[in-house]
Amino acid sequence: MRKAMNLIRTFALLVVSAVLIAGTASVALSQSREAKKLASATKEAQKAADVFTEVMNVPDQAVPQRLLDKAEAIAIFPGVIKAGFIVGGRAGDGVISRRVKGGWSAPAFFNLAGGSVGLQIGASKTDFVLLFMNEDALNGLLKDKFEIGGEGSVAAGPVGRSASASTDALLKAGIISYSRSKGAFAGLEIKGVVISPDNEDNLAVYGKKSNEILSPAKPWTMAQIPAGVRIVPRTLARYSARRK
DSSP: OHHHHHHHHHHHHHHHHHHHHHHHHHHHHHHHHHHHHHHHHHHHHHHHHHHHHHHHTSGGGSOOHHHHHHOSEEEEEEEEEEOSBSBOOEEEEEEEEEEETTEEOOOEEEEEEOOOOGGGTTOSEEEEEEEEOSHHHHHHTTSSOEEETTTBOEEEOOOSGGGGGGOTGGGGOSEEEEEEETTEEEEOOOOSEEEEEOHHHHHHHHSSOHHHHSOTTOOOOGGGSOGGGTHHHHHHHHHOOOOO
16 A cells, blocks of 8 residues: 555655656746847847838938928838739838837838839838828727728828928828838838737737837837837937927
């Protein structure tokens, strides 16, 4: 009987040990995945900041300052890949930051997919910059997905200093869109492009979904933004800062 009891105790200890080891391994794996997600998000934020800096550092081809200062949110999608030729779709990842008092919010992570882009024939990768000009356009980003040219009115934006005289009509557009391909930055008409939140990245970085990150009710200070993604609001503030 004693031998049987010892065997039972030994078996129970082995089971408990196995459960503890499995639990520890699961936690370690989860932490590893979260670390990878955070590293990927940090890299994505840096690429977006680099694209915007490169665009704005060429004044004669940059987004006109008047439009930039009116924007309520800015989306940057670096290196969007075209999936077809002439007729096809696109897919890519990027960030969106909304304007807050004295600066810009933490960047929320989004995906861009679908839509044919006529001016991009022959280009394999394209950078997109989208200006969301009013609260209606900004509210579209708080949904599960938002279709440009469907739910959101869009206009191709002018570039450079000489375009400033033509911006009055554009101020009424919900979204103003730009693209950069093979070094050329220009306004672009896009339709059927769907922007949807990448909440895996958002939850990994902030523990929040995109609609919480971009909510007008959520104030942001630089200290509240994770260090790895502060580069986006800091870059936007360098080129456009106004008090609300």
